[in-house]
Amino acid sequence: MTSVPVLLDLLHGCCPHCACASLLEDSSIKNLSVFLLCGGKKKTHPDSVSHVNALLLGSSSSRSSSCGRSVHVLDARSVADSLFRFKLNLDQRDLSDVRVVTSERGRARLQRYQAQLFTAVYTFTYVICNVTSCPTCPVDHAPHTHSPTAGVQQDEDPEEEGDVDEDVTSFVQQLPSLNGPIRILHSTLIPDMFGHGFSCRGGGVSSIATLSSLNLFCSNKRRDPAAIVTENRRRLALQAGFHPLTFTLTKVNHGCAVWVVCQQPEPESYDAMVTARPGLCLAAPGADCLTLLFAEPQTGAMGVAHAGWRGTLLGVAVATVEAMVTALGCRAGDVLVAMGPSVGRCCFALSREHAVEFTHIHSECVSDTHAHTPHVDLRKANRVLLERVGVRPEHIQDDTDTQRPLVTHCSACNQQHFYSHTRDGTQFGTQAGFIWIKER
Incomplete structure (x- = not known):
């Protein structure tokens, strides 16, 4: 059975606990394959990644389990790099339908990346899961996920200040040439x-x-x-x-x-x-x-x-x-x-x-x-x-x-x-x- 790729955005105010709970409760999703978006200049706190692993895989911190679930960490140096690695995984498996769990803010930003790093071949379904007040979450997310309600001053960098174009351009210009020189x-x-x-x-x-x-x-x-x-x-x-x-x-x-x-x-x-x-x-x-x-x-x-x-x-x-x-x-x-x-x-x-x-x-x-x-x-x-x-x-x-x-x-x-x-x-x-x- 084909796995369902889910991009779980831990960078832009998405609650990991609530997101995982909704995925586990959704009976329409089989062979769950989750990709944790953690990469960029502001890394996601390791506790969030461990928490997601524990919720989806039980006590094991491995990236796969016998129940058909898998967790993959996208923790490259830039958001563009992480998303491109996600795309390469989709292409290798000939997949095109993607579920994205993120916040309202995350959706706006990820859609800008989507326009440059994907085409209409890919279908993105966005599920909004904001961090506001979540008493069931065991992890203090506010300092690490940059929630709009966290009240934390954001440093200026391309990923947090809206310069998606600069992030994407810088990334693709660093890609190695393939199949020899230009002729x-x-x-x-x-x-x-x-x-x-x-x-x-x-x-x-x-x-x-x-x-x-x-x-x-x-x-x-x-x-x-x-x-x-x-x-x-x-x-x-x-x-x-x-x-x-x-x-x-x-x-x-x-x-x-x-x-x-x-x-x-x-x-x-x-x-x-x-x-x-x-x-x-x-x-x-x-x-x-x-x-x-x-x-x-x-x-x-x-x-x-x-x-x-x-x-x-x-x-x-x-x-x-x-x-x-x-x-x-x-x-x-x-x-x-x-x-x-x-x-x-x-x-x-x-x-x-x-x-x-x-x-x-x-x-x-x-x-x-x-x-x-x-x-x-x-x-x-x-x-x-x-x-x-x-x-x-x-x-x-x-x-x-x-x-x-x-x-x-x-x-x-x-x-x-x-x-x-x-x-x-x-x-x-x-x-x-x-x-x-x-x-x-």
Whole structure:
């Protein structure tokens, strides 16, 4: 039977005695697994921890017992560290429903941590148990749990004075890099006036197997939280050479909308961006979908596009070039396009109904049209469409370009270096192609 994880907050005025009593009386909870939140600059008094152990485990102070209960102490140096260890335990056991026993004050603070260290995959149910006047509690909690009624002057520190952001940021920046150093692929087609690259998956701090370790996108459907993804982006920026706060990712809708940055209001969703303004790093996500970088050295314009199979059929690459021409004064024949890591024809198949649409672009886009799920070449389709809109063939780098170092690797074939939705399923990570105009 699956255990029920309970986070018992001993830092923010929660009564251990009453909390344990309510847990033991709740018949809906089986295989009780309690995590005592004690960590931080202000440690919980040891008597409180011992008291909880005694209540939940009987006379034994061990962390497990024959009745299916277990107690785990989260006593790291910061609240963020303690909560992150709690999250890692949940992830290892593939759990997502959590009961949190805390005070009103604790709930307000823990919800701020929850927003940064967890995602909507996790469901938190808060049970309020305040310390006011509890004659049955054998432990004097007021000096140790920082109850609002204790009347104790609080020292200033991030955890007690509201700086949750500082606590979380400081913690994630100290996490060790996983899976080797950060590796960035560069296209020799893009001139040096632009900084650019295609990220790989090593060197970040994401710990879940399919997201490890330089995942660059946070989703309500995945377990990688905002704080971890923000830290991954920061480390990528430091390695690549752009400012982390300038990193601007397309708001993907698998369509063909293009945002002309600084000239138009930002749309609700868009799969491509173009601009000629320095100081911005444009980025497009990918995890099988094609990421394209656009550079036009004559005008100094640049762009990015995310082209999945739907976006390819809708012409997002063509729409990007057309936006550079009409809004930024570029000539299509001067635009350079580099295609990044993406799923190759070898690993990408669609239903026959959708695959046949690619034959209307070019017959060579689909190799086995009579199969139930024909294989489709997204790179070929985008190359053909780009050439039709006026981009010169030699100005396009893809997997057919043998004169330059390869950047258009198959994301599904190369598990060590790239994320892949096709290969990894719903908990997949995200790499990105990015470009910026260097300061002159």
